[in-house]
Amino acid sequence: MKGKKKTIGLVIYFILLMMPVYWMLNMSLRSNADILASFALYPKDITFMNYMNIFTDSSWYMGYVNAVIYVVMNTVISLTVALPAAYAFSRYQFVGDKQMFFWLLTNRMAPAAVFALPFFQLYSTIGLLDTHIAVALAHCLFNVPLAVWILEGFMSGVPREIDETAFIDGYSFPRFFITIFIPLIRAGVGVTAFFCFMFSWVELLLARTLTVTEAKPISAIMTRTISATGLDFGLLAAAGILTIVPGAMVIWFVRNHMAKGFALGRV
Amino acid sequence: MEKWPNNRAWLLVLPVFVIVAFSAIIPLMTVINYSVQDIFGPGQSVFVGTEWFREMLANDRLYEALWRQFLFSGLVLLIEMPLGILIALAMPKKGWGVPVCLVTIALPLLIPWNTIGTIWMIFTRPDIGLFGAGMNNLLGIPFDHTDNWLDAWITVMLMEVWHWTPLVVLLAYAGLRAIPEAYYQAARIDGASAWATFLYIQLPKMRGVLTIAFLLRFMDSFLIYAEPFVLTGGGPGNSTTFLSIYLVKIALLQFDLGPGGAFSLIYFVIVLLFSFIFYQALQRVGKGEKV
Numbered sequence: 001m002k003g004k005k006k007t008i009g010l011v012i013y014f015i016l017l018m019m020p021v022y023w024m025l026n027m028s029l030r031s032n033a034d035i036l037a038s039f040a041l042y043p044k045d046i047t048f049m050n051y052m053n054i055f056t057d058s059s060w061y062m063g064y065v066n067a068v069i070y071v072v073m074n075t076v077i078s079l080t081v082a083l084p085a086a087y088a089f090s091r092y093q094f095v096g097d098k099q100m101f102f103w104l105l106t107n108r109m110a111p112a113a114v115f116a117l118p119f120f121q122l123y124s125t126i127g128l129l130d131t132h133i134a135v136a137l138a139h140c141l142f143n144v145p146l147a148v149w150i151l152e153g154f155m156s157g158v159p160r161e162i163d164e165t166a167f168i169d170g171y172s173f174p175r176f177f178i179t180i181f182i183p184l185i186r187a188g189v190g191v192t193a194f195f196c197f198m199f200s201w202v203e204l205l206l207a208r209t210l211t212v213t214e215a216k217p218i219s220a221i222m223t224r225t226i227s228a229t230g231l232d233f234g235l236l237a238a239a240g241i242l243t244i245v246p247g248a249m250v251i252w253f254v255r256n257h258m259a260k261g262f263a264l265g266r267v
Numbered sequence: 268m269e270k271w272p273n274n275r276a277w278l279l280v281l282p283v284f285v286i287v288a289f290s291a292i293i294p295l296m297t298v299i300n301y302s303v304q305d306i307f308g309p310g311q312s313v314f315v316g317t318e319w320f321r322e323m324l325a326n327d328r329l330y331e332a333l334w335r336q337f338l339f340s341g342l343v344l345l346i347e348m349p350l351g352i353l354i355a356l357a358m359p360k361k362g363w364g365v366p367v368c369l370v371t372i373a374l375p376l377l378i379p380w381n382t383i384g385t386i387w388m389i390f391t392r393p394d395i396g397l398f399g400a401g402m403n404n405l406l407g408i409p410f411d412h413t414d415n416w417l418d419a420w421i422t423v424m425l426m427e428v429w430h431w432t433p434l435v436v437l438l439a440y441a442g443l444r445a446i447p448e449a450y451y452q453a454a455r456i457d458g459a460s461a462w463a464t465f466l467y468i469q470l471p472k473m474r475g476v477l478t479i480a481f482l483l484r485f486m487d488s489f490l491i492y493a494e495p496f497v498l499t500g501g502g503p504g505n506s507t508t509f510l511s512i513y514l515v516k517i518a519l520l521q522f523d524l525g526p527g528g529a530f531s532l533i534y535f536v537i538v539l540l541f542s543f544i545f546y547q548a549l550q551r552v553g554k555g556e557k558v
Contacts, residue, residue: 084279092276118294249379255366
């Protein structure tokens with residue numbers, strides 16, 4: 001009886017969760033004239049015109065490619081630097097460890113709106129403006145601290161006897177870390193990669209500021225749908241739907257990892 | 268568990284320090300530099316000391332945006348934390364339902380922030396939106412978030428709850444899954460009610476993840492920009508002009524770097540201060556002083 005109530009509650013929540021997304025999907029399958037002319041709960045004359053517009057125009061679809069490139073770069077960089085640091089925080093006591101940890105977290109607290117301009121100046125000075133690596137590096141500002149934070153939780157759950165045994169057996173630190181330790185927390189690495197991907201993928205302000213044309217992400221290009229004739233809702237909705245696809249794919253691939261990571265991790 | 272004292276651990280932290288410092292300290296110094304100067308153009312600036320800070324602290328509209336921001340973040344935490352925990356409790360513990368639930372719940376988190384604004388703009392527009400048109404035509408309740416400040420607030424809150432409750436759910440779920448089955452068995456033997464189990468076992472055990480959820484939700488809701496900007500543009504009037512929207516108005520649109528710099532430092536300090544207080548308080552709750 002109680003289980004049933006829970007399930008009904010969950011189902012209602014999922015319906016509410018999907019409704020706005022469904023609405024955008026509905027819009028994306030209709031032409032703009034149709035959208036403005038009549039109100040319909042589902043598309044009567046399905047058209048893929050909006051999607052065709054995007055897939056045939058390189059200034060549109062390159063936006064997706066650019067975003068995917070810097071997001072993947074950022075995830076790789078964040079994990080590479082965060083793994084050893086998280087190990088240090090979970091295993092060792094050193095001068096300034098607590099202060100360092102809190103300082104890392106403070107970097108999530110700066111209003112990106114104003115840091116955008118200094119970022120622009122900094123990256124144009126070192127000649128990285130409008131490159132994928134610039135956005136990837138800038139996103140490290142908030143993703144690296146988060147990665148350290150999450151990984152540290154997972155690592156603290158691994159008993160230290162494992163480290164001690166490996167060192168007694170004569171493993172060097174890098175060999176132990178890569179061949180024994182990282183496989184032990186791979187669920188944690190999966191969860192962390194998911195969060196890095198997520199926060200880099202959804203960020204707009206820094207990505208928009210640091211790019212001009214070569215590396216401009218799709219979310220910044222979307223503002224172009226406002227033309228002289230007004231807002232093209234169909235095109236905007238199609239572009240929006242397509243920004244959801246990579247994220248949905250990533251969740252699908254890490255779904256079992258996530259379930260396992262969430263079961264093991266102490267985050 | 269005692270940690271090994273070893274200062275060579277710094278070598279492992281060094282790459283993180285370098286990469287974060289590069290993106291954090293240099294821009295921060297630049298902002299501090301802006302905030303004490305009056306900049307006319309490239310290479311032309313005058314040192315003005317604390318003038319911008321005094322000007323900003325005497326700015327009534329900044330205070331209005333600040334109270335609005337506190338109200339917003341307060342409501343966000345008040346709604347999302349309990350709702351997130353509730354949904355996490357209702358989620359299945361094993362079987363095929365787990366990945367399905369996780370995938371569905373995580374979806375809003377992976378949508379770019381301005382797409383979120385776009386989704387809700389389309390969803391709530393009184394002419395073409397399911398929600399907006401439904402309110403107006405089906406229920407007969409006049410609803411227009413571009414015209415009425417209360418409707419605008421309701422829309423922004425709905426969007427925010429829709430967007431970010433999943434994060435609380437995921438973290439709370441992770442915390443719940445980490446509780447060993449033995450705890451529940453002990454509770455059953457003692458004949459504890461579901462409420463008692465929640466209060467004395469689940470909630471204390473979730474303290475760590477809920478701290479992360481609370482802090483992340485506080486920081487991110489306090490810094491919210493893209494979603495309300497796309498949805499309402501800060502209007503109608505100034506009713507949804509949150510702190511960062513006002514900041515962008517000053518700093519980038521009017522191109523006043525000095526006041527903008529001073530503003531953002533004040534902003535930063537507020538977030539820092541509150542996060543620190545919450546962090547300390549939440550650390551203390553679980554250690555000895557709990558009910």
